[in-house]
Amino acid sequence: MPAVLPPRESFQTMTTLLRATLLPLLLALSAPALAKAKEEPRVFGWLEKAIVMPVGATVKMKLDSGAKTSSMDARDITPFKRNGKRWVRFVLHLEDKVSGEDVYRELEMPVKRYVRLRGAGGEDRRPVVVLPICIGDRVYREEFTLRNRDNMLYPVLIGRTTLKHMGLLDVTRTYLNDPTCPVPELRPAGKR
Amino acid sequence: MNRLAALLVATALAATNALANSPNRASEGERVYGWLEKAVVLPVGATVDIKLDSGAWTSSMDAKDIETFRQDGKQWVRFDLRLEDHVSGAVRHREMRLPLERITRVRGAGGEDLRPVVTLPVCIGDRVFHEQFTLRDRENMTYPVLLGRRTMKELGLLDVTATYLNKPACPLARLDRAAGGKGDKPGKGG
Numbered sequence: 070m071p072a073v074l075p076p077r078e079s080f081q082t083m084t085t086l087l088r089a090t091l092l093p094l095l096l097a098l099s100a101p102a103l104a105k106a107k108e109e110p111r112v113f114g115w116l117e118k119a120i121v122m123p124v125g126a127t128v129k130m131k132l133d134s135g136a137k138t139s140s141m142d143a144r145d146i147t148p149f150k151r152n153g154k155r156w157v158r159f160v161l162h163l164e165d166k167v168s169g170e171d172v173y174r175e176l177e178m179p180v181k182r183y184v185r186l187r188g189a190g191g192e193d194r195r196p197v198v199v200l201p202i203c204i205g206d207r208v209y210r211e212e213f214t215l216r217n218r219d220n221m222l223y224p225v226l227i228g229r230t231t232l233k234h235m236g237l238l239d240v241t242r243t244y245l246n247d248p249t250c251p252v253p254e255l256r257p258a259g260k261r
Numbered sequence: 262m263n264r265l266a267a268l269l270v271a272t273a274l275a276a277t278n279a280l281a282n283s284p285n286r287a288s289e290g291e292r293v294y295g296w297l298e299k300a301v302v303l304p305v306g307a308t309v310d311i312k313l314d315s316g317a318w319t320s321s322m323d324a325k326d327i328e329t330f331r332q333d334g335k336q337w338v339r340f341d342l343r344l345e346d347h348v349s350g351a352v353r354h355r356e357m358r359l360p361l362e363r364i365t366r367v368r369g370a371g372g373e374d375l376r377p378v379v380t381l382p383v384c385i386g387d388r389v390f391h392e393q394f395t396l397r398d399r400e401n402m403t404y405p406v407l408l409g410r411r412t413m414k415e416l417g418l419l420d421v422t423a424t425y426l427n428k429p430a431c432p433l434a435r436l437d438r439a440a441g442g443k444g445d446k447p448g449k450g451g
Contacts, residue, residue, distance in 0.1 A: 109286040112418065115315045115410060134296045134421050135314030135407070205285075226316070229296060229421040237287050238419035240315050240410040245285040 111205070111236035114243035118166065119225060120203040125252040126165040126172045128224050132238055136228035138184060139211055141200065142218035148180065148196060155180040157196045159215050163224055184214050203250035209234055292386070292417030295424040300406060301384040301431065305353040307344040308429060310404050311385070313419055317409035319365060320392055322381065323399035329361060329377055336361040338377045340396055344405055365395050384431035390415060 119130050121141070143159040150156065158177045165172050178198040186193045195214040202209055202225070211231045218224055232238065239245070287293075300311045302322070324340040331337070338361050343354040359379040367374045376395040383390055383406070392412045399405055413419065420426070 109288065110420075112285050112287050131316060133314070133316030134419055135312060135316045232421040237293065238315055238421065240419065241414040242284070 112239050112242075112245060113204075113232075113235055113237070114245045115238065115240045116223070116243040117204060117227075117246055118244060118248055120248045120250060120252060121161065121163060121225065122201040122203060122208060122250075122252065123176055124161045124163055124172045124174045126161075126163040127167045127248060128163050129166065130225035130227055131223040132227045132232060134229060134232065134238060136226060137230060138197065139213045139228045139231045140195075140216050140218065140226045141213040142221070142224035143215040144217060144219075145175075146196065146215050146217070151177075151179075155196075157198060157215065159198075181212055186214070203248040203252075204235060205246035206249045208250050287418060293420050293423070293426060294386075294413075294416055294418070295426045296419065296421045297404070297424040298385060298427055299347065299425060299429055301429045302342065302344055302406065303382040303384060303389065304357060305342045305344055305346075305355045307346040307353040308348045309344050309406055310347065311383075311406040311408055312404040313408045313413055313416075315410060315413065315419060317407060318411055319378065320394045320409045320412045321376075321397050321399070321407045322394040323402070323405035324357075324396040325398060325400075327377060327396050327398070338379055338396065340379075362393055367395070384429045385416065386427035387430050389431050 113132055115132050117130055117132060118127055120127050141161075142163065144162050146157060146159045148155065148157050156177060157180050158175065160173065160175050162171065162173045164170070178200075181197045181199060183194045184197055186195055195216055197212050197214050199210050200213050202211060209231065211234070213225075218226070227235075294313055296313050298311050298313065299308055301308050322342075323344070325343050327338065327340040329336060329338050337358055339356065339358050341354060341356055343352060345352050357379075359381070362378040362380055364375050365378055367376055376397055378393050378395050380391050381394050383392060390412060392415075394406075399407075408416075
């Protein structure tokens with residue numbers, strides 16, 4: 070390809086040339102910038118919204134670097150045995166911040182493990198289950214301790230084991246990543 | 262066509278710029294801290310482990326024999342700072358008397374608790390921060406100092422996959438001045 074246009078070329082050839090030279094140039098210019106932008110880690114605020122996938126509810130969650138394991142508000146937590154394995158039955162009862170409605174669903178899941186929690190009121194054993202949760206544009210399958218967080222401001226608390234899969238934390242900001250995962254069809258609230 | 266190409270260049274550049282500066286991406290040169298760091302608690306000169314806790318608003322520090330009292334019509338706090346210095350292994354302690362900033366209400370599993378708040382200088386990275394700490398007997402806790410969001414917002418971004426990214430390295434002259442200052446006015450690092 071000539072670096073300088075020959076004198077008697079038509080306008081059309083010129084535009085073709087422009088297209089031929091400018092577009093690759095443009096791509097070459099933007100490619101490193103795009104690649105670099107991709108490398109920069111994602112940043113989350115100390116509060117974010119997430120979709121708790123089993124109930125399709127959008128909730129507020131607190132990103133807590135002081136906690137190791139994530140935890141989720143659950144009611145009627147009942148351990149039981151199934152085929153000799155440890156399972157737990159519990160109710161997710163959350164307010165969907167999008168519709169403003171309460172969503173409700175009883176779940177039965179295998180217990181991953183039990184954690185011992187040290188609190189002001191002594192020790193406590195809580196079951197840990199794996200639950201899918203949408204943060205930003207990704208569904209994360211994360212371990213949550215189940216706990217009645219009724220009197221807490223946020224029904225979901227994200228600890229370091231989950232934060233490690235996400236990115237960096239900026240405690241001066243909130244709600245930097247809206248959850249955008251498609252939610253599967255759910256039965257109406259209250260029906261089981 | 263010419264104009265279209267120019268427009269394309271402009272939009273593409275704008276788009277890449279927007280991507281590079283998008284609010285949920287870290288930008289180059291931002292300071293990053295691990296969820297554990299070391300800091301020097303200046304009044305006793307002890308280097309301790311601190312836990313960066315985004316779940317807490319106010320920072321807190323282990324203290325013993327905490328008492329509030331009145332002097333010249335103002336509220337003060339008397340307490341003992343007793344911290345193990347990670348550099349020498351020795352326990353450093355000093356009785357402190359500082360003006361009471363305020364009292365915080367702490368909600369815990371065991372109900373509500375009232376705790377005094379004072380301003381104390383700590384060295385994190387290469388800066389001295391005069392920060393508010395609630396005082397609390399944290400004897401049974403792993404880390405004597407906990408940094409809440411109120412302090413972390415002066416620092417930078419948090420990477421929970423990392424620990425000890427910033428060694429405390431405040432100039433000695435500044436350390437002496439900060440440690441010796443008797444409750445000098447609270448400020449943001451220096």
